[in-house]
Amino acid sequence: MSNFDRLIEFIRSEVNKSLKNLKLPNKPTYLYQPIRYAIDAKGKRFRPILAHLSGRSTNVDPDALMNISLAIELLHSFTLVHDDIMDNDTLRHGKITIHEKWDSSTAILAGDGIYTLAQIVLNDLPENINKISKYFNKTTLEICEGQALDKEFEHDKNVTEDMYLDMIEKKTGALLGASAVLPAIYNGEKGKLIDSYEQFGRFLGKGFQIHDDILELTADSQIMGKSLGSDITEGKQTLMVIKARNEYPDKWNDIISSSGNQEQFNNICKFFKKTGILEESRSIANSYFNYSIDILNNLEGVNTYELVQLVELIKKRNH
Amino acid sequence: MSNFDRLIEFIRSEVNKSLKNLKLPNKPTYLYQPIRYAIDAKGKRFRPILAHLSGRSTNVDPDALMNISLAIELLHSFTLVHDDIMDNDTLRHGKITIHEKWDSSTAILAGDGIYTLAQIVLNDLPENINKISKYFNKTTLEICEGQALDKEFEHDKNVTEDMYLDMIEKKTGALLGASAVLPAIYNGEKGKLIDSYEQFGRFLGKGFQIHDDILELTADSQIMGKSLGSDITEGKQTLMVIKARNEYPDKWNDIISSSGNQEQFNNICKFFKKTGILEESRSIANSYFNYSIDILNNLEGVNTYELVQLVELIKKRNH
Known part of the structure; x- marks a missing residue:
């Protein structure tokens, strides 16, 4: 394990510890039992890790950094719990979703x-x-x-590719941008540095989301801890879906018109591979990862080594 | 119209104006159309009115007061939108609820x-x-x-009467307590005055909720702007339901075992009247209203005349 990997593991375990130590009453059970369940789920904690590394690069007070990181992870958890209801998702981080384990009202x-x-x-x-x-x-x-x-x-x-990119910038990019920039804002940084941290996080977020759409098709559902592929049959847009619809309208129509079973899922994956759409999307994700590194490399006066390493780690993830 | 009534009308219209002027983008329609719909609904605006009168009693800056009042009304609106999904309510302030007009995800x-x-x-x-x-x-x-x-x-x-009273203190009392005390907190008041304002609002809130449960049975559904009585058949607890269950277990069981139609609703109303349970609950609500006035009367150095008038107004409301 490299020094950097050890650092990531350390931050992740500190974040998990802080989440576990979050003081919550036991009652009413109706409220706090599912909250505890959601908070204790094994998330990857990418956002708080990003906030920590970003804060280390501008020497933010570690306690304040943990507050910011926890608030970000809680905000993320809140959106997942509600999104899972809206999207009828039944599995998250390898656990049954709250609305499925209890009911929608509880969630x-x-x-x-x-x-x-x-x-x-x-x-x-x-302060601040x-x-x-x-x-x-x-x-x-x-x-x-x-x-x-x-x-x-x-x-x-x-829906066009541009509309999709705008959507994921808001849905995913905004929170990674916030994770990257909030520590700097807390430290009173201003101007270009602030803009750069935010833009770095947004690019990283867009790469992350496109990459995530690809993993939905290529990863092992057990390792991902969620059911895969259902998004496409539920009419969700991804870069790959938009490209397939635009470049191969008839073929694509045939594939998605068939019933939503394992065979259809396999056909979709094969189709994206065969047509090169999968590779094309992977390369767009990589462009965003590279943009985010470019921004870091152009920053003067801060040590962005760890943040660059984090991008490389995220770029390589396979679940 | 008395001076006081004119003041209330003025505050209500100013609050409505500020809500209308709240700058919201038009897009995405999926988000902002239902938000606009909820905010523009004709609420009674009791909570922002309470905050305004409370702030007038300690000379809080009117602009800050409007900020606090709007935040309170928005918080209230948010809880109504989500509660209506959880409780399957289809009508609110005379308008179809969001989850019914659109769907649960939208709401x-x-x-x-x-x-x-x-x-x-x-x-x-x-500031502050x-x-x-x-x-x-x-x-x-x-x-x-x-x-x-x-x-x-x-x-x-x-569920006992005490458990019910604890529940409504949290569900309704807490926000009326906040409406009463936040202006004083903003003004930097401390100690007894803060505690008194909060307690005043909480008592008012409990009276308000018990009174509201009674209006659910006795008011005109068109004037109330929501469907009435459904709460009881859906198993919701009110003081009256708890009293009926404890004092007349067999009779009460017979009544609620019948199918949930208009006849059952009429029987429940008649039963509460005949047994004196309705009057008893009304008198408990009035006790809370009176407690809240007692607290105001014991406060020194602030002019609570308008707040007392507000309690009298709320006590007399019939929809």
Whole structure:
């Protein structure tokens, strides 16, 4: 294990510890049991890790950094709990989703509670709460917009690649941008540095999401901890779907018109491979990863070595 | 129209104007159309009116007061949108509920967006944001707890009057307490005054909720702008239901075992009247209203005349 890998493992375990130590009452069970269930799920914690590495690059106070990281992870968890209801997803991080294990009402309320906890954690910052809180809430609204676009786009055959890229920038890019920039905002940084950190995170987020769409098709569902491929049959847009629809309209129509079973899923994967659409998408994801590294390399006066390493790690992930 | 009535009308119209003027993008339609729909609904605006009158009693800056009031009303609106999904309610303020007009996913996301807007409005306060935000988020978590208890209590025949009173203190009392105390917190008041304002609002909230349960049975559904009585057949607890179950177990069992139609609804109303349970509950609501006035009367150095008038107005409401 390299030094960097050890660092990542250390941050992840510290984040998990802090999430576990988050003081929650036991009652009402209806509220706190599913909240505990969601918070204790084995997430990859990429966002808090990104926030920690970003904060290390500008020497942010570690305690404040943990507050920011936890609030970000809680915000992320809240969106997952609600998105899973909206998308009828039954598996997340290898665990049954809340609305499936309990019911939709329980999951709605648990999500509300988790977002409220994110705000409460932010309120515990020793200073600069207002600036951080403003950015945090602006980010949440943008994520809501991204989720709204994702829902609007379902089964819409007129969605273009640009519309898709705009949607994932809001849905995924905004929170990675926030994870990258909030520590710098907390430290009182201004101007170009702030813009660069945000843009770095947004590019990373777009690469991350396109890569994620590919993993939905190529990864092992047990390793991914969620059911795969269902997004496409449910009319979700990805770069690959849009390319297939535009470049091979008849063929694509045939494939998705068949019933949504394992055979169809296999046919979709084969089709994306054969036509080169899979490779093309992978290369677009890599461009975004490379853009994000370019931004880091152009930054002066901060040590971005660890952030570059993180991009490389994310780029290589296979689940 | 009395001076006081004119004041209330003025505040209500100013609150409505500020809600209308809340700058929202038009797109994505999926997010902002239902949010606009919820915000523009004709609510009674009791909570922002309470906040305004409370702030007038301690001379809070009117602009800050409007920020606090709007955030409170938005928080209230968010809880209604989500509660209506959880409780399958189809009518609210005389309008079809969001999950019924669109669908549950739309309503979940709209609620999330409205709560985020509440936070954004709070962030615009010129000062004391941290203190206000802390109290605001603590209140939201308590409201979530109240809603959790409300859901837990459904169809539970062991719920006592004390458990019910605790539930409504969280679900309704906490937000009226916040409406009453946040202006004073903003003004930097401390100690007894803060405790008194909060307690005043909580008592008012409990009276308000018990009164509301009675109006569910006795008011005109068209004037109330929502379908009435369905709560009881859906197993919701009210003081009257608990009293009936404890004092007349067999009779009550007969009544609620019949099919949930208009006749059953009429029988429930008649039963509560005949047994005196309706009057008893009304008198408990009035006790809470009176407690809240007692607290105001014991406050020194602040002019609570308008707040007392507001309690009298709420006590007399028939829809």
